Amino acid sequence: MTKTIMGIAKSGNTTEEMRRLSEIEGVPVEKIRERIASGRIVIARNIRRESIRTTGIGEGLYTKVNVNIGTSGTLVDIEMERKKAHIAVKYGADTIMDLSTGGNLDEIRRILLKEVEPLPLGTVPVYQAWIEGVKKYGGVSFPSEWFIEIVERQLRDGVDFMTIHSALSLELARKAVASTRIMPIVSRGGAMLAVWMLENNEENPFRQHWDYLLELFREYDAVISIGDSLRPGTIMDQHDELQVTELIEAARQVKQAREHDVQVIVEGPGHMTLDQITSNITLMKKLTNNAPYYVLGPLVTDIAMGYDHIAAAIGGAIAAAHGADFLCYLTPAEHLSLPTIEQVREGLVATRIAAHAGDIVKLGKRAYSRDAELSVFRARLEWDKALEYAFDIEKAREIYTQFPVSTRGCNMCGQYCVFLLLDKLLKKPALKQ
Incomplete structure (x- = not known):
C-alpha cells in the first residue's frame, strides 16, 4: 500500500513537498517532517491533482485563508462563480471551497477544480448527498452508504480536503433540537445530517462508516476537515455543552485518523465574543494535541450585518495570534445573500489582513x-x-x-x-x- 505523506514522515523520510514547504515557510525541513508525522501540520492536496501549489496548514506556519464560492439553490450562475475563483486566486487566497447547492453539482465542481488551479479545492460532500439523495429517493429515507458514495465520487475528481461532519452523533442531534439555544443548529451540513438521523432514527452515516472513510482519505491522501455542526450561530450560544461535547468527539476522531496516517484538521466557531476566543483555541489545541484549527471568523458580534467581514476579521486576527492556523473568510453578504464578485474580493482582503495581523504576533519578525x-x-x-x-x-x-x-x-x-x-x-x- 502506498504511504501517505504522514506515513512517510513517520518513517523519517523527507519528500519533495516537505522541502518545498520548508522553503516557502522558512521553517527547517526537519521540523516540517516532524510536525507532519505528529499531525500538527497537514499539506492540503489529493494525489490525483498534479499541478497544485504546496500549501501547508498548521503549527509554525503562516496563517492560511480560505475563500468559499459556489451556487445557491436559488441562484445558479456558473460564470459568476468562475470569476469569483479568479478573484480569489488573484487576491491571494490559499485555498478555495466549492459550497454549491444549485445546478449540476458534479459539473460545477469539475469546472472549479480547473479554474482554481494551482490552489487546493475543498468541498462539503453532505450538501450533494442530501440534495441528490432527496431527488433520487423521493425524500430523506436514503441509505447511509449514499453519503459515502458521494465522498468517494468527489475524491476521485481530485478534491483536496473535505468538511466531514463526523463528530455530530444522533444523541447530540436530539439534544440540539430540544435545547434552549436561540439557534439550535446553524451549520447547513449539520442540519441536513440531523434531519436525516432524526427522521430515520439512525446514527450519523459518517460515524457508521468511519473506518471506510479513513481508508478512502488514506487512498487519495486528502485531508479530512472535521466539521463543527454545533458551532454557535450567535454569541448567546457560545461555549455551551453542545459545542464542547462535539469538540471532545472531534478530538477522539483526530486521534483515530492519525493512527491511520490520515491528515486531519478541526473546524471551529462561529460566533464568539472577544474574551472567549483565546480559551476556545487553548481548549481545542489541548484536546487534539495541536491539530490544525480552521475557524469561521470568529464573528465577535451578531449585529454587523453588511459588515460581517469586518466583525470576522477582528475575531480572525485574535484567533490567528493565539494559534488558529486557518481562517475561513466572510464577505459583507454573510447572513444576507450569495456574495457578488466584488464582495468576495472585500472579504478575502479583510481576512488576509486579519491573518497577517495575527502572524505578526504568532511568528514575529518572519x-x-x-x-x-x-x-x-x-x-x-x-x-x-x-x-x-x-x-x-x-x-x-x-x-x-x-x-x-x-x-x-x-x-x-x-x-x-x-x-x-x-x-x-x-x-x-x-x-x-
Whole structure:
C-alpha cells in the first residue's frame, strides 16, 4: 500500500513537498517532517491533482485563508462563480471551497477544480448527498452508504480536503433540537445530517462508516476537515455543552485518523465574543494535541450585518495570534445573500489582513519584515514602491490618486506632510546621531 505523506514522515523520510514547504515557510525541513508525522501540520492536496501549489496548514506556519464560492439553490450562475475563483486566486487566497447547492453539482465542481488551479479545492460532500439523495429517493429515507458514495465520487475528481461532519452523533442531534439555544443548529451540513438521523432514527452515516472513510482519505491522501455542526450561530450560544461535547468527539476522531496516517484538521466557531476566543483555541489545541484549527471568523458580534467581514476579521486576527492556523473568510453578504464578485474580493482582503495581523504576533519578525520594508518606503515618500506592499494594490493606488497630487506627500497632509517638514533636519548628520 502506498504511504501517505504522514506515513512517510513517520518513517523519517523527507519528500519533495516537505522541502518545498520548508522553503516557502522558512521553517527547517526537519521540523516540517516532524510536525507532519505528529499531525500538527497537514499539506492540503489529493494525489490525483498534479499541478497544485504546496500549501501547508498548521503549527509554525503562516496563517492560511480560505475563500468559499459556489451556487445557491436559488441562484445558479456558473460564470459568476468562475470569476469569483479568479478573484480569489488573484487576491491571494490559499485555498478555495466549492459550497454549491444549485445546478449540476458534479459539473460545477469539475469546472472549479480547473479554474482554481494551482490552489487546493475543498468541498462539503453532505450538501450533494442530501440534495441528490432527496431527488433520487423521493425524500430523506436514503441509505447511509449514499453519503459515502458521494465522498468517494468527489475524491476521485481530485478534491483536496473535505468538511466531514463526523463528530455530530444522533444523541447530540436530539439534544440540539430540544435545547434552549436561540439557534439550535446553524451549520447547513449539520442540519441536513440531523434531519436525516432524526427522521430515520439512525446514527450519523459518517460515524457508521468511519473506518471506510479513513481508508478512502488514506487512498487519495486528502485531508479530512472535521466539521463543527454545533458551532454557535450567535454569541448567546457560545461555549455551551453542545459545542464542547462535539469538540471532545472531534478530538477522539483526530486521534483515530492519525493512527491511520490520515491528515486531519478541526473546524471551529462561529460566533464568539472577544474574551472567549483565546480559551476556545487553548481548549481545542489541548484536546487534539495541536491539530490544525480552521475557524469561521470568529464573528465577535451578531449585529454587523453588511459588515460581517469586518466583525470576522477582528475575531480572525485574535484567533490567528493565539494559534488558529486557518481562517475561513466572510464577505459583507454573510447572513444576507450569495456574495457578488466584488464582495468576495472585500472579504478575502479583510481576512488576509486579519491573518497577517495575527502572524505578526504568532511568528514575529518572519511575518512583519514586509511591514518594516514598507515603512522605509513610506518614510521616503517613495509611493510606487510603497503601494506594491498593499494587499489590494489596485485599490490603494486608486485611493492615492483619487484627487490630483501636487506634492511629494499625499492629499491628506499635502505640503504639511511630516516627512516634508522634517526633510532638511533628517538629512543633517548631527541630528541623526
